Amino acid sequence: MAKAAIVTGGSRGIGASICRLLGADGWNVVVNYAGRADAAEAVVREVEAAGGRALAVQADVALKADVDRLFAAGDEAFGGLDALVNNAGVIGRRGRFEALDGPVMEEVLAVNVLGCMLCALAAIPRLSTRHGGRGGSIVNISSGNAVSGGPGESVLYSVSKGAVNSLTIGLSQELAGEGVRVNTVSPGLTATDMPGEEKLAAIGPTIPIGRVAHPDEIAEGVVWLLSDKASYVAGANLRIGGGRP
Ligand code: NAP
Numbered sequence: 001m002a003k004a005a006i007v008t009g010g011s012r013g014i015g016a017s018i019c020r021l022l023g024a025d026g027w028n029v030v031v032n033y034a035g036r037a038d039a040a041e042a043v044v045r046e047v048e049a050a051g052g053r054a055l056a057v058q059a060d061v062a063l064k065a066d067v068d069r070l071f072a073a074g075d076e077a078f079g080g081l082d083a084l085v086n087n088a089g090v091i092g093r094r095g096r097f098e099a100l101d102g103p104v105m106e107e108v109l110a111v112n113v114l115g116c117m118l119c120a121l122a123a124i125p126r127l128s129t130r131h132g133g134r135g136g137s138i139v140n141i142s143s144g145n146a147v148s149g150g151p152g153e154s155v156l157y158s159v160s161k162g163a164v165n166s167l168t169i170g171l172s173q174e175l176a177g178e179g180v181r182v183n184t185v186s187p188g189l190t191a192t193d194m195p196g197e198e199k200l201a202a203i204g205p206t207i208p209i210g211r212v213a214h215p216d217e218i219a220e221g222v223v224w225l226l227s228d229k230a231s232y233v234a235g236a237n238l239r240i241g242g243g244r245p
Helices: 013-024 037-050 064-078 102-127 155-178 197-206 215-226
Strands: 004-007 028-033 053-058 083-086 136-141 180-187 237-240
Touching: 004 013, 004 064, 013 028, 013 037, 013 215, 028 037, 028 064, 037 053, 053 064, 064 102, 083 102, 083 215, 102 136, 102 155, 136 155, 136 215, 155 180, 180 215, 215 237
Parallel strands: 004 028, 004 083, 028 053, 083 136, 136 180, 180 237
Antiparallel strands: none
């Protein structure tokens, strides 16, 4: 039977690549999105063209009722769950930390941190053998910013990704003995809408490898971590950064 994955923020960028590559590997994929139904439906068609089955589901990962509806839709469509990719994320307002305000902080932490935790909460009873699940895998998408801190530009975002790293460190140890491997992927600068054209063009040549990542280059690491080939990998933080620490 084909395995089933929920990919949050699967409509664009890195998440869309993860959905497409999972489809090519024969997975059934729930393509979650926040507002871009058109983009999510296009990814569904691409997954299907690659050989998998897919379903687009709108849900704000920061809202528990939406997350519960997202996971219920996956159960109904594919009869269970084998993997969660906590990929949905927002950057917030760029600039110095002192220019931030409460609502921006709440939004970034709600999507990037609370969203990952709510989705993990929904996934654990479905995956963990302790709850009668059949085992599986969770990949949390972090960022090199968790380590760099993003001074002058994205301290808030960096803080949120530091929390994502901690989530993996703790959860991986709680769940490894229950058939659930939890890992992090930390992408470097990747050609998506999030950084924008200007930043991609300016920073690309300064990266040791000489360019930014294509989203597929990040997705390959995620799909490997979800696969049985990574059967002994738990609690890892796979940095895919083109030589950038
Ligand atoms: P992106 O192109 O901006 O796409 C963001 C995705 O997240 C979209 O599918 C969007 O849905 C979805 N999303 C946003 N808020 C959501 C919410 N509240 N609930 C559900 N879905 C939501 O981003 P990306 O560059 O692919 O980034 C993907 C992940 O990689 C993020 O966690 C990001 O922090 C991380 N990352 C990115 C880079 C980079 O350079 N791009 C580097 C390091 C880490 P809609 O299409 O419906 O808006």
